[in-house]
Amino acid sequence: MTNILWIARRLLHSTFRKRSSWIVYFGLPIAAVLLSMLIYGSSSGGSLHVGILNQDGEKTLTQDAIHFVEGLNNVKITMTDEASINKDIASGKLDSGLIFEEGFADSVQDGHPAHLRLVSAKGAEVTSYVKALLDGYLVNVAAIGQVTKNDADAFDAIFADYKNSSFKFDSESLKDTARFKDMTYQSIGFLLMFLLSSAVNMCGLILKEREDRTFLRLLSSPLSARGFVLANVLVTFIIQVLQIVITLLILKYAFGIDSGVPFGDLLGALLLFSLVAISLALLLTAFSKNSRGASALQTLIITPTCLLAGCFFPAEIMPDTVQKISSFLPQHWLLDTITKLQDGQAIGSLGLNLAILVAFAAVFTLVAIYRFSRNNDVRQFI
Amino acid sequence: MNVLEIRNLTKKFGDFIAVDNMNLSVSEGEIFGFLGANGAGKSTTINMISSLLRITKGEIQVLGRNIVKENKFSKMNIGIVPQDLAIYEEMTAYENVSFFAGLYGLRGSLLKERTEEALEFVGLGDKHKALPKSFSGGMKRRLNIACAIAHHPKLIIMDEPTVGIDPQSRNYILNSVKKLNQMGCSVIYTSHYMEEVEDLCTRIAIVDHGKIIAEGTKEQLKSIITDTKETWIGVKNAERLDLDALKRTTGVNSVRLEEQTVKIVSKGEINNLNWVIQQLIRDQVEISSVEEQAPNLETVFLTLTGRNLRD
Numbered sequence: 001m002t003n004i005l006w007i008a009r010r011l012l013h014s015t016f017r018k019r020s021s022w023i024v025y026f027g028l029p030i031a032a033v034l035l036s037m038l039i040y041g042s043s044s045g046g047s048l049h050v051g052i053l054n055q056d057g058e059k060t061l062t063q064d065a066i067h068f069v070e071g072l073n074n075v076k077i078t079m080t081d082e083a084s085i086n087k088d089i090a091s092g093k094l095d096s097g098l099i100f101e102e103g104f105a106d107s108v109q110d111g112h113p114a115h116l117r118l119v120s121a122k123g124a125e126v127t128s129y130v131k132a133l134l135d136g137y138l139v140n141v142a143a144i145g146q147v148t149k150n151d152a153d154a155f156d157a158i159f160a161d162y163k164n165s166s167f168k169f170d171s172e173s174l175k176d177t178a179r180f181k182d183m184t185y186q187s188i189g190f191l192l193m194f195l196l197s198s199a200v201n202m203c204g205l206i207l208k209e210r211e212d213r214t215f216l217r218l219l220s221s222p223l224s225a226r227g228f229v230l231a232n233v234l235v236t237f238i239i240q241v242l243q244i245v246i247t248l249l250i251l252k253y254a255f256g257i258d259s260g261v262p263f264g265d266l267l268g269a270l271l272l273f274s275l276v277a278i279s280l281a282l283l284l285t286a287f288s289k290n291s292r293g294a295s296a297l298q299t300l301i302i303t304p305t306c307l308l309a310g311c312f313f314p315a316e317i318m319p320d321t322v323q324k325i326s327s328f329l330p331q332h333w334l335l336d337t338i339t340k341l342q343d344g345q346a347i348g349s350l351g352l353n354l355a356i357l358v359a360f361a362a363v364f365t366l367v368a369i370y371r372f373s374r375n376n377d378v379r380q381f382i
Numbered sequence: 383m384n385v386l387e388i389r390n391l392t393k394k395f396g397d398f399i400a401v402d403n404m405n406l407s408v409s410e411g412e413i414f415g416f417l418g419a420n421g422a423g424k425s426t427t428i429n430m431i432s433s434l435l436r437i438t439k440g441e442i443q444v445l446g447r448n449i450v451k452e453n454k455f456s457k458m459n460i461g462i463v464p465q466d467l468a469i470y471e472e473m474t475a476y477e478n479v480s481f482f483a484g485l486y487g488l489r490g491s492l493l494k495e496r497t498e499e500a501l502e503f504v505g506l507g508d509k510h511k512a513l514p515k516s517f518s519g520g521m522k523r524r525l526n527i528a529c530a531i532a533h534h535p536k537l538i539i540m541d542e543p544t545v546g547i548d549p550q551s552r553n554y555i556l557n558s559v560k561k562l563n564q565m566g567c568s569v570i571y572t573s574h575y576m577e578e579v580e581d582l583c584t585r586i587a588i589v590d591h592g593k594i595i596a597e598g599t600k601e602q603l604k605s606i607i608t609d610t611k612e613t614w615i616g617v618k619n620a621e622r623l624d625l626d627a628l629k630r631t632t633g634v635n636s637v638r639l640e641e642q643t644v645k646i647v648s649k650g651e652i653n654n655l656n657w658v659i660q661q662l663i664r665d666q667v668e669i670s671s672v673e674e675q676a677p678n679l680e681t682v683f684l685t686l687t688g689r690n691l692r693d
Contacts, residue, residue: 002487003485006481006484006485007485010473010481014470014472014473017472018472212468212470212471213464213466213467213468214468214469214470216432216434216462216464216466216468217462217464217468217482217529217530218485219432219433219434220432220433220434220457220460220462221457221482221485221486222454222457222458222485222486222487223485
């Protein structure tokens, strides 16, 4: 045991003596969180650009409706003309266009709002907010019209009172938890890839020792081959724990992203995945003749499986066949666990997911041990 | 007491027998030469002594204890200087020696003392903070030795420790081997340089095809080949030489040309020098010198194995 710790100490010392290791093991996962924030942060939270085309002249009700829209939160209006409105919507300069056709003010005053069109190329995502609030406003004003029944003076008086009334209005911002969950999912997806890569890199040091012939000296000392592999596994696990903890802390405290999952559950699930990553790395090491071979296998296996399992984008957008294939990948089961935890399921109810991850780790480790034990050549040494 | 005892040792790789029923013993205080061409089985034997390879059959004892049953004991008492440099380039000389010594359980002030002692021994005391990448080939070889001796092993196995280094470092290493031996270490020494083995070793074993074909002191080995003699003839126009015709000359066993010297091994009881010279004259080869060589290890090895050590 003391020799395992002695080797582990050297491995940690040598690894973190290089600046590049800090970047690879900790910089990249943090960069991944930033990337996730960029991807999901840009999809909401900005202003809506609404083009106003007024064909109803300077009528009070029309002008008032335009002011109402202008006063809405997160809405920027642009007065435009008939020639430009469609072109600007098509080019993306405007999110939507609000067309006050001739007769709009009269129709509202009559109690039956009409001659108003809301157009957009982006659909309900950008129109529903303006439509809902404008509907509320128009229903109120139309109600005054219905009550006054063509009595213009009475309408003007009540409308003036309505405008001057003071309403108590409390507003409270709700957290957009869906966005935070998406960011968490995406960050975890990237983290899984980095965990797999760092595991292969660290276990690849076993091959490096073989190539550098230092293993001859190591194994001729009282250190056993099993102890040598265990030391590498221990160091890899320590690095993975640090990677996971740092990423989760940065996610939560530096960027204020609430994953929607209790910290302990998330940490536990990721640590379990880390064991899968290490066992897979051992498997690749056992089947590689040298570090170049391991590197090639890493490229061949890790990136495509992460892609299929939905580490880079949600699995739901992929075809059914691909989704079925992803069921054979450990990354899928970890991401599925995270999603279910975010949906409010308790970790205790996700026994199947966790058992599948344990099974992956066990199978990979057993095959690696079998492969190592079959080597009867000093160049293969374990 | 024997520091190493090998009994009926066999190693098979599939159907290939790399070491074939080998028996060998090394006494305490000996420098034991282990000679063999590439593929003869000496590295396989060394790897089994170092516990890097499993034994197929037979037994190895270090200081009277079986290396399989008492693996830790044997490992604690052996120091390996592998042929390929086994040092970490990213660690300083001190860190390298200290790390490997730590694997033998040394810690604290004892570890520091032994590390400094080993570095001083190989002449790298003033370079302890330097990285091996700044070292010459010879300095790296010396560091390779320091890493093997810091834990004070009883038996040191040196596999080609002087390959590819300058004469100064080579002399330093050879003197170090003698000093280690004087300090009480037994040494198993393999080398392609026959003169090193001849200079250093008290006893020598010649291995071929996984078997020890001869074993003894230098004098004992040389006495094996009293039935042959070697003549070196210096020539100026070697391109005219008909080697095949020379080989057919009465009493000649083998002929080889090394630069401008014809080396002829002949049967001891036949005086064939006249016929050899007549053949050279027939070939119109100009003779510059003629020397009768006393038997040496090179001749012994060539005679016994039929090939040069460097083959």
